[in-house]
Amino acid sequence: MVSETQNTPDPNAASVPAPAVEAASLTAHAPDAPHGDGHESHGPLHHHFDDMEQQRESNTLGMWLFLGTEAMMFGGLFLAYSLYRWMYPWAFHEGSSHLNITLGTINTFVLLFSSLTMALAVRCAGIKDRKWLVRFLILTWILGAAFLIVKGFEWTADYHEGLVPGMNWFYYNEHPAALPRLAEHGISQQNVMMYFVVYFCMTGLHAAHMIVGLALVGWFTFLAAKGRFGGGNDQPVEILGLYWHLIDIIWIFLFPLLYLIAGFHPGGGGH
């Protein structure tokens, strides 16, 4: 989506005369094809679109379609979560009581804040403020990295508490106090393990998306510093923003569903 041939800062480059566009579309089908046909460089508008408005609409639609497939992928995990929580509510209560609500809250704040800085970065790209675009992208990257670092500390703590599922997983050995609670509610340690399977799959897939997001934001910061998103070519930043916000939305649901099941009464109370 990033034009390799943006040589002109003219935002009105979209208004290339129609014959020129048609001639170009006959000679250059690949977006990055060299322009040896003598016509003026075409700016951010690709040959197969009528005008910038249509190109923007197409790019936005394509991204939303991709976000729809992302929703499908996470949707499968959310469905698994719903089923197992319905089947073993007490096991989910038990498992969730081991999560650190404070760190989860901090991370939720960090990610929501990064969505704000990303939205502001998109705005800066739109008003051609290169300096602040770079700054907001860097801030977004730092916040995203902070999220992953905190998540890393959480996973490390989970590992040391013996919560990472695997073969010969003995919840009782690590947490003997849980034994009477599980017996009282008629659930096995395998039921508790399902909570942690779901927890690590969901937060893991989310973190994988964060890593991709960080790589993209870092790359876009580099491009923005070079001035690649000036001259009416700001939409790639908007598309990146859509991806970043989707990651944020996934976490908005993960936080209450995974962390807040047991409320602030670890090991006790319940439904």
Place this chain on the structure above:
Amino acid sequence: MTQSTINDHLDNPPGDPEHSTHHIVPVGTYLMVFAGLMVLLVMTLVAASFDLGEANLIIAVTIAVLKALLVILYFMHLRWSTKLTQVFAGAALVWLLILFVLTLADFFSRSWIHMPA
């Protein structure tokens, strides 16, 4: 030019700033949305500190949906997007509903799973 015609039918004249894919939103709007997200975050924590039985889950999910709507409508600009984009976004929700409603209806309406007490 057919695409332009479609756009016209979608009530999206190219120069219309209210329904353009290139909408500049005031900074104040973003700050308001962020403040709203913070309020909702505090609300979800407060709600979780009370043991309300089944209502805990309903409240938590409702607040999460409100937060997601704020992000989708304002940060992701869907409020100012073309109707076609809005349909694409809504389609994702419809597919999710099919996945959830049909699958869960099957599980909920049969007694084929051993349920613990």
